[in-house]
Amino acid sequence: MVRLPLKQNLSALLKRMQRPGVGIVLVSTASLLVVVSLVGVTAEKDSGARRPSLLDLLNDVGKDKDSGRTIEGEPPVPPKALSWSSPLARQCSGIDPSVRKRLLQRKRTLSEQRKTIPADPTNFGTRYRRNPWGQPLNPDPRVVVLHETVYSLGSALNTFQTPHPRDEDQVSYHTLIGLDGAIVDLVDPLQRAFGAGYSAFLGEWAVTNAKFKGxxxxxxxxxxxETPKDGHDNDKRHSGYTPAQYDAMALVLDNWIERFGFQPAAITTHQHVDLGGVRADPRSFSWADLQIRLAALGKLCL
Structure with a gap:
């Protein structure tokens, strides 16, 4: 990606500094320097004393921007489909009444409980209906990719709110869920979050920039x-997520299923869709805990 001219960088900086709660950034006469926190996970990296850099963790996340031009030729062929057998099973009975009551009570006030903290515009984009070759793309949301932050919720928010002019630094999720069950929406579901780089699901990807893979x-x-404190590293496992997180996640997924009409079997992980073979998130995830809650909400009896 061509770097923004200094004038544009300074303009973006001034706008950024006008927002409440914005921290200090450093500007040199040659370029814009932004200090950010780290978000992401790689299980294959050596867990030494040095924390991986943002580029180590995110690699090519966000390298899928549309070039805005129609070009000649054919798009790259997606890789052979990787099988996905959902751990979520159909369930119409054996529902825990206490879980159902708790979730339905919270569902009634879900919109009031959700907090919106928009990601910086450089960290998300539009869902495209055509690829660079002019061929149609189906932008309808139809798969959910589960992730973890690796570091704290605040660290993740700082990263997403920081402008990233370079494609390779851009990253976002649609929604974050804190250890206490707090739900933070960063990108409108109708927009394209940069949550996975080189990736595919059941042999499908979308190429939106001819310079990069799908x-x-x-x-x-x-x-x-949000990752628990004992997971702020590259170990393969940690202590896991809280009951409050599973409750909140089930309610967000319930809302998305009702809104977009996809099947629960389309809920997968970053580890599964990653074609680079380095992602492992969300580590220590309990599909059984999600099963109990989605069943209680009636989403597994379809």
Whole structure:
């Protein structure tokens, strides 16, 4: 990606500094320097003392921007479909009444409980209806990719609110869920979050920039769980997520299923869709805990 001219960088900086709660950034005479926190996970990296950089963690996340031009030729062929057998099973009975009552009570006030903290516009984009070759794309959200933050919720929010002019630094999820069950929406589901780079689901991807390979971002919804403190590393496992997080996640998924009409079997993980073989999130995820809650909401008896 061509860097923005200094004048544009300074203009973006001035606008950024006018927002409440914006921290200090450093500007040199040659370029814009932004200090950010780290979000992401790679299980294959050595868990030494040095924390991986943003580029180590996110690699090519966000490298799927539309070039806005129609070009000649054919798009790259997506890889052979990787099988996905959903851990979520059909369930119409054996519902825990206490879980159902708790979730339905919270569902009635869900819109009031959700907090919106918009990601910086550089970190998300439009869902495209045509690829660079002029061929139609289906932008309808129809797969959910589950992630984890690796570091704190605040660290993730800082990253998403920081302008990233370079394609390779851009990243976002649609929704974050804190350890306490707080729901934070960052990108409108109708927009394209940059949650996965080189990726595909059941042999499908969308190429929106001829310079890069495809990803699921154009038709995916991205939901990320805040990682517990003992997971702020590259270990393969940690202590797991809280009951409050599973409650909140089930309610967000319930809302998305009702809104967009996809099947629960289309809920998958970053680890599964990643074609680079380095993602492992969300680590220590309990499909059984999600099963109990989605069944209680009536979403597994379809």
């Amino acid at each position: 990803s699921v971002n154009n038709f995916a919804l991205h939901l990320s769980l």
